[in-house]
Amino acid sequence: MSNQINRIYVPVILALGLIWAIFVLRPAYTSYIDTDTKKVDLTTKQNDMQKNLDALISLQTSINSSGSSEIAEKVRKLNQGWDEAKIMTAIMLSDYTKWNDIVPPSISISTISIDKGKKLPSGLSFGSITLTLSSDSIDNVVDFLTYLTSSSSYIFTLDTIQLPITAPAQKETQWVTLPIELGVYYYE
Amino acid sequence: MQETSTPTVAPISSGRWVLYISILFLGIIVVWSAILFVLTFFMDRSITHLESEVARVNHEIEVASQNKDIVTAKIIQENSLRPTIDLKNIVTNFRLAAIDANVRFDGFSISKDTISTMLISTEPSGEHPDPVSTIIAMMNKYSSTEQKFRLWKITSISGDSTERKTSIELKLVQTLNK
Numbered sequence: 001m002s003n004q005i006n007r008i009y010v011p012v013i014l015a016l017g018l019i020w021a022i023f024v025l026r027p028a029y030t031s032y033i034d035t036d037t038k039k040v041d042l043t044t045k046q047n048d049m050q051k052n053l054d055a056l057i058s059l060q061t062s063i064n065s066s067g068s069s070e071i072a073e074k075v076r077k078l079n080q081g082w083d084e085a086k087i088m089t090a091i092m093l094s095d096y097t098k099w100n101d102i103v104p105p106s107i108s109i110s111t112i113s114i115d116k117g118k119k120l121p122s123g124l125s126f127g128s129i130t131l132t133l134s135s136d137s138i139d140n141v142v143d144f145l146t147y148l149t150s151s152s153s154y155i156f157t158l159d160t161i162q163l164p165i166t167a168p169a170q171k172e173t174q175w176v177t178l179p180i181e182l183g184v185y186y187y188e
Numbered sequence: 189m190q191e192t193s194t195p196t197v198a199p200i201s202s203g204r205w206v207l208y209i210s211i212l213f214l215g216i217i218v219v220w221s222a223i224l225f226v227l228t229f230f231m232d233r234s235i236t237h238l239e240s241e242v243a244r245v246n247h248e249i250e251v252a253s254q255n256k257d258i259v260t261a262k263i264i265q266e267n268s269l270r271p272t273i274d275l276k277n278i279v280t281n282f283r284l285a286a287i288d289a290n291v292r293f294d295g296f297s298i299s300k301d302t303i304s305t306m307l308i309s310t311e312p313s314g315e316h317p318d319p320v321s322t323i324i325a326m327m328n329k330y331s332s333t334e335q336k337f338r339l340w341k342i343t344s345i346s347g348d349s350t351e352r353k354t355s356i357e358l359k360l361v362q363t364l365n366k
Contacts, residue, residue, distance in 0.1 A: 006203035013210040028224040035231045042238040049245040056252040063257045075260045122267035146276040165296035167286035187260045
């Protein structure tokens with residue numbers, strides 16, 4: 001009698017187990033694996049994005065910090081954008097080129113021509129400035145160009161230049177007139 | 189003498205074993221399924237939380253990225269601006285180099301990291317009266333010891349025994365700054 005019952009129930013239970021495994025366990029397992037993969041991907045994505053955000057916050061802090069960091073200084077100079085008046089002020093009304101009471105400037109600029117240039121692939125723009133300057137000393141020209149490329153309110157560049165410099169320096173005053181080409185970075 | 193009788197356990201028939209194993213098999217499958225469902229449920233909840241976190245961080249990045257200062261700073265970080273030259277320092281070293289070599293430089297043209305100039309020698313070096321000896325001494329000095337500039341090879345010299353001239357190129361050594 002018992003054996004007859006077993007003969008009926010065992011195949012039924014096995015069939016039920018097989019059906020459960022195929023229609024319930026397998027989809028549950030697939031869903032679990034998919035969910036786990038999705039969670040790992042999301043966690044990685046969140047970590048990467050958090051790193052990016054932290055980098056941006058750190059960058060913003062360094063820009064806004066009270067001390068004048070190099071990057072903050074460059075950002076400030078670049079973000080002035082292309083402003084002819086400001087550029088001309090930086091070049092023509094600097095300490096080297098402006099009149100102080102009755103003292104003439106050490107650098108006299110006779111002509112200036114500025115061109116907005118073009119946008120670079122980096123996102124910054126690069127303009128060009130051509131000027132003709134005169135001075136009674138080549139050292140004044142060197143000082144003026146050094147000031148423009150290091151301390152002025154724009155990022156001016158000076159890649160190629162020809163100066164009538166002799167070495168050792170000549171003692172006598174030598175009036176020089178030179179054409180100068182400058183580059184200027186800006187962002188807009 | 190009385191015999192001690194040990195209680196005998198009724199043997200389980202093989203048919204019953206098969207039944208138990210089948211039930212156990214079904215039980216394992218059901219429990220396993222339940223565990224997977226529970227784990228998936230909790231993971232789904234944590235994914236929902238993660239998605240909202242990602243959306244929040246993404247929004248903050250978008251807001252920060254629209255800041256003009258940040259955009260500019262990122263451009264500066266990711267690209268190098270064209271190097272500019274420290275003209276005053278270079279000119280000073282250029283003049284010192286002429287004094288040091290006892291020669292004259294006439295003209296100063298700088299492009300990238302190279303200065304072009306005319307080298308003039310009127311003073312002889314050593315016993316030989318020809319001032320070319322000063323140029324040769326300078327060539328030897330620049331090839332043997334580290335100087336502020338690197339002297340490009342001199343392959344021709346003109347002039348006579350009173351004045352020797354040659355065009356030279358001096359390459360800057362670590363004087364370019366960004």
